[in-house]
Amino acid sequence: MTSTVSPPRFDFIVAKSVKDEIIEQIDRLDPPQQRRVLDFARDLNGRAETLGSATHELRADTQSPRECEMRWLRDHSAALRELAGKWIVLEKDRLVASDASYETARGIATDSGIARPFIIYIPETTDEAFMGL
């Protein structure tokens, strides 16, 4: 079950000659239909400028609703080493709780009014490569 209705934004062109095929198809259309294709292409170009496209320079990443928390994780690697072995709760750019107990850390968050906490476990830092389980 899905809820997304926005138009696709990223298009992997797997092989060449798409342009040639487009031209070939357009040549078969009558002028009013060609006008509609032109309008559609202009519309797509407008979207590409604001949303980005994998067939152009990639620049429009989908923003996570937890982007502030993601940035905090990225910018606080030293602090994270000290939090190893603990569950942490982040809310925007604020460390709300840290505790070895998941229940305690989550409880601090919910007691402060956060209904859906962003809560993750911070493992000890290792040089080992991640290989799943």
Place this chain on the structure above:
Amino acid sequence: MSSPFSLLFDHQFRYRSLPGLDPSSLFPALQVSLIGPSGADDLLAIVDTGATYSLFDGRRAKAIGLNLMTGKPIQLSGLSGTLSARLHSVTLEIVGSRLECEVAFSEWGIKRELLGRHDLFSRARFAFREGLSLGYFHPEP
């Protein structure tokens, strides 16, 4: 399907470094909302095409309204051994799309949480451009 063909995706995401792992290594990790009958957690999970099941720490189960041990028992085998887990149905919210999925909850603590194939990969599609550290998600098969 004859060539040329295209695959369409609604969302692009950048790989991330993950706490506890070499910061120079980037992973296809997504922020996920794990929604149960009476609660929800937001977390960070690695998209793992080699994992049969999405896997979450079992301590989350109670907090979102599930009784961990009433789930169907399952043994998950990995490179480092076997993990006992319980299967439960939850809603996963990924970049705004809600997907009903059966997922595994570990019976003991785990270091990292995963988005695996069962249910999820048949309801959404993922792609990766490893060379660019970019991932793609689309909430349809």
